[in-house]
Amino acid sequence: MAEPFDLVVVGGGPGGYASAFYGASAGLSVALVEKDTIGGTCLNRGCIPAKAFLETAAARRHVEHAAEFGIAATLGATDFAVAQARKQKIVDGLVKGLTGLVKAKKVTYVLGIGALNADNSVTVTAADGTKTELAGKNVVLAAGSVPRVIPGFEPGGPVMTSDEVLMLDRIPARIAVIGGGAIGCEFASTFVDLGAEVTILEGLPKILPGLDADLANVVVRSFGKKKIAIKTGVAVTGHTPTGSGSTVVSFGDGETLEVDAVIVSVGRRPFTDQLGLANTKVAVSDRGFVEVDEYCRTNVANVYAVGDLINTPQLAHVAYAEAILVVKQVLGETAIPVDYDRVPWAIYCSPEVAWAGPGEEAAKAAGYDVVVAKHQFRANSRAMIIGETDGLVKIIAKKNPDGTAGQVLGVHMVGPWVTEQLSGGYLAVNWEATVEEIAHFIQPHPSLSELFGETVMSLTGRSINA
Numbered sequence: 001m002a003e004p005f006d007l008v009v010v011g012g013g014p015g016g017y018a019s020a021f022y023g024a025s026a027g028l029s030v031a032l033v034e035k036d037t038i039g040g041t042c043l044n045r046g047c048i049p050a051k052a053f054l055e056t057a058a059a060r061r062h063v064e065h066a067a068e069f070g071i072a073a074t075l076g077a078t079d080f081a082v083a084q085a086r087k088q089k090i091v092d093g094l095v096k097g098l099t100g101l102v103k104a105k106k107v108t109y110v111l112g113i114g115a116l117n118a119d120n121s122v123t124v125t126a127a128d129g130t131k132t133e134l135a136g137k138n139v140v141l142a143a144g145s146v147p148r149v150i151p152g153f154e155p156g157g158p159v160m161t162s163d164e165v166l167m168l169d170r171i172p173a174r175i176a177v178i179g180g181g182a183i184g185c186e187f188a189s190t191f192v193d194l195g196a197e198v199t200i201l202e203g204l205p206k207i208l209p210g211l212d213a214d215l216a217n218v219v220v221r222s223f224g225k226k227k228i229a230i231k232t233g234v235a236v237t238g239h240t241p242t243g244s245g246s247t248v249v250s251f252g253d254g255e256t257l258e259v260d261a262v263i264v265s266v267g268r269r270p271f272t273d274q275l276g277l278a279n280t281k282v283a284v285s286d287r288g289f290v291e292v293d294e295y296c297r298t299n300v301a302n303v304y305a306v307g308d309l310i311n312t313p314q315l316a317h318v319a320y321a322e323a324i325l326v327v328k329q330v331l332g333e334t335a336i337p338v339d340y341d342r343v344p345w346a347i348y349c350s351p352e353v354a355w356a357g358p359g360e361e362a363a364k365a366a367g368y369d370v371v372v373a374k375h376q377f378r379a380n381s382r383a384m385i386i387g388e389t390d391g392l393v394k395i396i397a398k399k400n401p402d403g404t405a406g407q408v409l410g411v412h413m414v415g416p417w418v419t420e421q422l423s424g425g426y427l428a429v430n431w432e433a434t435v436e437e438i439a440h441f442i443q444p445h446p447s448l449s450e451l452f453g454e455t456v457m458s459l460t461g462r463s464i465n466a
Contacts, residue, residue: 005031007330008122008136010114010275013040015307015319016142017098023327024105031134032107033114033124035274038098040144041308042316044091049166050186052087054348056080057193061350068387078194081169110134115276116141120303123276138302138330141282141290142319143275145268145308150178152238158247159239159262162187171196172261176249178236180207182347184265185219189349192226199229199259201251206232208347212359214374214394215414222351222390231255270309285311294337295329296322304329318343344426346419351391354422357410357429363396371397371405373459377415381446391415393455395425397435405435405459411452421449428456435459 005028009020012034020032037044056078066073102109110132112124120139124132147161155161158172162183171194177184180202192198200207200223207230208216223230234252239262241247248258270288277284283291283299290305292298298305304326307319321338328335347353357363363370374394377383383391394412397405411425428438439460443453457463 004135004137005029005108006136007031007138007140007327008114008134009033009140009142010116010122011040011142011144011307011309012036012038012098013142013144013307013319014042014316015144015309015323016040016140017101018320018323019140019142019306019326020107021101021105022324023330024107026327026331028327028330030105030107031110031122031136032102033110033112033122033134035111035113037095038102038109039091039095041146043094043098045163045166047316048091048094049087050162050183050190051348052090053083053166053190054186054350056083056086057190058350060195061193065387078171080171080194084167084169087166113274114143115274116280116282116303117276118280120300138304138326140323140326141275141298141303141305141309142307142323143271143309145314146271147264148267148269150236150264150266153178153236153262153264155264157241158245158260159264161264165261165263172259173197174246174259175199175261175263176201176257176259177263177265179265179267180204180209180230180232181265181267182208183267184263185223185347185349187263187265188223188228189226192223192228193350197227199231199257201234201236201249202230202232203235204232208353211353212355212394212410212412213361214392215353215355215359215412218351218391218414219349219353268308268314272309287311295335296326297329312338312340313343313345315343315345339430342426342430344422346422348419351388351415352418353414354418355410355412356422356426357408358396359410359412360394360396363409368409369399370409371399371403371459373397373405373455375451375455375458377448377451379465380448380451382448382450383416385446386416388416391418393418393451395435395452395455395459397459404461407432407434408438408456413452415448417448421452424449424452 007023007030010033020030024030112126122134174197177188177200180200188198236251239247239249289311290309306322344356377391378389383389391414396410398407400406408428438456443450
């Protein structure tokens, strides 16, 4: 076997390529193993394609409301094959960029299925059966996740997971989305804005469980305006194909719904299937996650795991942070564990949702005495100008002994482009800034982001526009 690499990374998604590129930029010798296409689920079958389609939906929405801006426009049919081609062009461009970085950073790229061995070496099996042995002083497992499925709703025909939906070249006329979480709501928002009839079937009492109630209520009201049917507290029990391409979904207490597509969106499971962990001492939980400590270290020395393989928020940017955490340890540098309670979250449905830190209910449940302020986008000049006034900014702060607002605990937003506005709130939460400190800073006017500034200012007991 050749001289061992400083780092062998199994999996070329966000957690994997971030580990490889960050490590290589710090001078480590790195091998990156990927069985399919670099970029993983996020780039090829997840975040990027889904957001490309959401932007197609937004373009249609703009045309639909063009007359309100004095623009005469005729809303024609949506050629989803064109949208699909546009999405693929974006994906291909980003894949090409990552491929270029592999070369620029001098990362050894090995195509095939990587499996860990008991001695921490990695066996890579290519598509033609050829095997390559890689030795690394450190190994990062970053094989990602795959969609969870429901018995009786395995992918095929009108039943799809996110993998199949993102390859469609047409818009199904009637869609049932099983699961009202972030991904389910993004798909529901996309397809209703593209002209489909959409029904969300959620087993829990409300959609977007865990989201601050004030934000969730805005999404529910907005979805109602779009005529998305939301059925909560119902379990799906099966479906019966009609023989003409559609299927009849059974749910709840004997209810049925005929649709042309069923999108199963009930989360993702860690994809450890091909890692060969049964032949090693790496611990895996009952739920299938690779077990790690706060530094992403497995129970086997010099073997780490990041991203969707471990039981942390399934977010690409969290995987990036975990990759950096691991590489810093390999380099012998000071490594600070990820504070998972304060990571930024974003849901790209219309209206968008973004937050960092606990919501009001969660903060109170954690024992905090809080002061809360919230202000609506309907009073914001920029929101009026762009014609998107649904939404609000909500800030949760610790209550000082004198009753005033102190440290900012959580910043929660719903409304136009809030995924692009969260950074100030994220920094406030993670720097443990106080209301008085943030209120000193100036926000541009007119802007959507000034609503954050006004909400903070109101927590000082004084305000201008709020």
